[in-house]
Amino acid sequence: MAQLLLIDALNLIRRIYAVDCEQSGLTDEQIIQSCYQRVKNATRKLLKTSQASHAIAVFDGDKSWRYHLYAQYKATRKPMPQQLKDNLEIVARGFTEQNVKAYFPVQDEADDILATLAYKASNHGVASTIVSTDKGFLPLIGEHINVYDYFKQQVISSDDVKSKFSLDKNQLHDFWGLMGDKTNDIPGVKGVGKKTAVDVLSQFSSVENALNSPSLHGTIRKKIETDIDNFILSKALVALRTDIEVGFTLKELRL
Structure with missing residues (x-):
C-alpha cells in the first residue's frame, strides 16, 4: 500500500x-x-x-x-x-x-x-x-x-x-475568515475576535447560516455585514488550493 x-x-x-x-x-x-x-x-x-x-x-x-x-x-x-x-x-x-x-x-x-x-x-x-x-x-x-x-x-x-478550537475542522475557514490570522496579516472582520467567532459558529455552524438566521445578534450581524468583503477575502486567503499544476506524477516521488 x-x-x-x-x-x-x-x-x-x-x-x-x-x-x-x-x-x-x-x-x-x-x-x-x-x-x-x-x-x-x-x-x-x-x-x-x-x-x-x-x-x-x-x-x-x-x-x-x-x-x-x-x-x-x-x-x-x-x-x-x-x-x-x-x-x-x-x-x-x-x-x-x-x-x-x-x-x-x-x-x-x-x-x-x-x-x-x-x-x-x-x-x-x-x-x-x-x-x-x-x-x-x-x-x-x-x-x-x-x-x-x-x-x-x-x-x-x-x-x-475540536479540543483546541472548540470547532469542527470543517468550520476553520469560516473561523479564520471571521477573526483573521495575525501571523499572516489576514484581516478578518473588524471587531470580531476569537470568542465571538466561536460563539457564532457553535450556534449556526457557518457564517452563511448565521446571516440567514433571524436569531443572529444585531450587533454581530452589523459587524459581519459591514465587513463582508474582508470576510470573503480572508476566507479565500486561508483556504489552501488543491488544484495546483505540479508537473510531476506520484511515480516520480517513489523512494
Whole structure:
C-alpha cells in the first residue's frame, strides 16, 4: 500500500535552524552544517515513522497568488535569515541524501502544493502524511490525510482540532475568515475576535447560516455585514488550493 510523505520544508528547517542559532559558540558555517545534519536525521526518522513509499519536501516559491489578491499578506512577517537563505541548498541536501525529492516551485506556496498532492493522492485512495506545524493544513485531515507535528512527535486528529478550537475542522475557514490570522496579516472582520467567532459558529455552524438566521445578534450581524468583503477575502486567503499544476506524477516521488 502506497504511503506518501509530504514535508513542509521551510516549516521544518526554520524551527531547526532557530534552535541551532541559540547554541553559543558556533560559527555561521557550523550552524548551517548542524542544521543540515538535523534535517537529514529528521527526514530519516520521518521516513521510518510514516513507512513512506513516496516522499517530497516542498519549499516556498516567490510571491504566490495570495500576494496579488491582498498586498498586505505576510507584510509584517520576519523574512528568512539571510544566512539561511544563502545556504538553503546545503540544508536541502538533508532531504535529497535520504532520496526525498526537494522541490523549489517558482511562485506557489508550499502549503498549496502539499494540499494539492494530498488531495490528489486521497482521491486515488493513497494515504498521505503532511509534516507541518502550520494550522492551515488542519481542515484537510481525513480518512486518507494525516497531519504530523514532528516537534511534538504527534499525529493531529479531528478530536485534537475540536479540543483546541472548540470547532469542527470543517468550520476553520469560516473561523479564520471571521477573526483573521495575525501571523499572516489576514484581516478578518473588524471587531470580531476569537470568542465571538466561536460563539457564532457553535450556534449556526457557518457564517452563511448565521446571516440567514433571524436569531443572529444585531450587533454581530452589523459587524459581519459591514465587513463582508474582508470576510470573503480572508476566507479565500486561508483556504489552501488543491488544484495546483505540479508537473510531476506520484511515480516520480517513489523512494
